[in-house]
Amino acid sequence: MLRSCASGTWRRRRASAWRWAGLRCCRGSPWAAWRHGRSRVVDRVDPRERIAALRAERAARSRLRARRTVTRRDGARCEVDGRWLLNFCGNDYLGLSQQFQVVNALMDTAARDGAGGIASHLVCGHHAAHDALERELADWLQAPRALLFGSGFLANLAVMQALLGEGDACVQDRLNHASLVDGARLSGCRLRRYPHADAEGALRQLRSVPGGAAILATDGIFSMDGDIAPLRELALAARAQRALMYVDEAHAIGMAGPDGRGSVAEARLELDAVPLRLVTLGKALGGYGAAVVGTADLIEHLAGTARPYVYTTALPPALAAASLAAVQLARREHWRREKLAGLVRRFRGAARRRGLELLPSDTAIQPLHCGGDARALAMSKQLEEEGYWVAAIRPPTVPEGQARLRVTLSALHEDAQVDALVEALARAHDRVPPPAEPAAVPGA
Incomplete structure (x- = not known):
């Protein structure tokens, strides 16, 4: 009797569990429930079919991307496909990635640790x-603390996730890096974007999202x-709306500002105006990784709660040692920034004389407007045939x-080399015509 009651109770619980899972129990048989589930038609998209369609669309618009394999590097030269x-x-930017002190620091630390x-x-x-490395970065950038991350992308995700949530707001420049945009979206906050480099637009967007915490990120x-972002004007907008200002210095650190301390230092902004900023180790500093520098309370909060920091393996110590050597060189060897600034002036002057349409920039990044995707690719290929590697940048990146x-x-x-590149750019510009304007529609 006891066994029979126990058996009946078990059957009832089993049937209830199957019904809860969306399966119809037929006389207590899991086989019948499984057959019933298989007979139901599920309307679902096959991810591979969608991927194939998206790839075909990108191919039709000259937007397929491919990796190139570098086999050797020697200074500014790369061996690519032979x-x-x-x-x-x-x-x-500063030419530190192959500098012998940086490489030796990496090898010595790897051999030991x-x-x-x-x-x-x-x-x-x-x-x-x-x-x-954290102490050196904090001292260089005149901040109380620094916190290392595996990459700049991870660092931006960490800042947004740790400081923002539902009911909060993040206001960003329309041309911010994808990691800032993705970080805000993943945090669940309200994301608002303002026209590029428009401090008045940033102020309007901050006013449009009252309540909760707010970050102004650029x-x-x-x-x-x-x-360069109009940081002083943006700082005023952030202060007026009690928003925390966060600056991604990935392409500024080492290159801009006094002693290479970045665009925030160039704008003469102190820690009270910009309490948190990102620096990367893989661009002007020639290594890999990133750090967030800022006030002690914010850095401590990130170290204890930011999921991309808490739940990931630390950078190899050898990479940290290499970056430490690179930071020390970047602080000491001012001639690197001076030479780079001279090359920028030389390039822009030569391009202007050859009639090339450059975007306004006084930094190491010098974009040449092409218009259509196909033209950018064709010009890049033409340059490669002459021995120059210049990447074509297409939507959605721009x-x-x-x-x-x-x-x-x-x-x-x-x-x-800069003079020769300008001549090659001019030849490619002349040989590859711009895309034809669409024909006018009569009566339109």
Whole structure:
């Protein structure tokens, strides 16, 4: 009797569980329930079919992307697919990635401490090399604290996720880096975007989202345009609306401002105006990784709550040691910034004399407007045939109709190389015609 009651109770619980899972129980048989589920028609999109359709659409619009394999590097030259090309599309602005002190620091630390970070910072992955780099960055950038991350993308996700949530707001420049946009979206806050470099537009957007916390986020130097954000005007807008100002200095650190301290320092803004900013280690500093620098309370909060920091393995100590050496060189060797500034002036002057349409920029990023995607690709190919590697940048990385060649200069380049590049650009510009204007519709 007891066994029979127990058996009946078990059957009732099993049937209830199957019904809860959306399966109809037929006489207690899981086989019948499984057959019933298979007989139901599910209207679902096959991801592979969607991917194929999207790829075909991108191909029709000259927007397929492909990786190129670099086999060797020697200064500003790269061996790509068996050919040596002069690289004018990288981000090694100060030429530190192959500098012997940086490379030696990496090799010495790897030989002593191994190749990996082995754990997250909060478990057992925080090494003396990480601590030394954070202290050096904080001292250089005149901030109380710095916090290392695996990449700039992760750092921006971390800041947005840790500081914002539902009911809060993030106001951003229309041309901000994708990581800032994605971070705001993932945080669940209200994302508002203002016209590029428009401080009045930023103020209007801040006013449109009252209540909750707010962050005003902008790139310091914009990666695809090379121009500098109006940071002083934006800081006034943030202060007026009690918003925290956050500046992504990925393309500014090492290159702009006194001692290479970035666009915030160039704008003469203090910590009270910009309490938090991002710096990357993989561009002007020639390594890999990133750090967020700022006030002690904000950095402490990120270290304890930012998921991209808490739940990921620390950078290898060898990379941190290499970046420490690079920071020390960037602080000390002012000639690198001076040479780079001279190359920028030389390039822009020569391009102007040849009638090339450059976007307004006084930084190492010098975009040449092409218009159509196909023209940008054709000009890039023409340059490669002459021995120059200049990347074609197309939508969605840049707005529709604004495809361009993104020329980037480095302290590794020489005057003669810059002069020769301008001549090659002029030839490509003349040989590849701009896209034809659409024919006018009668009566339109």
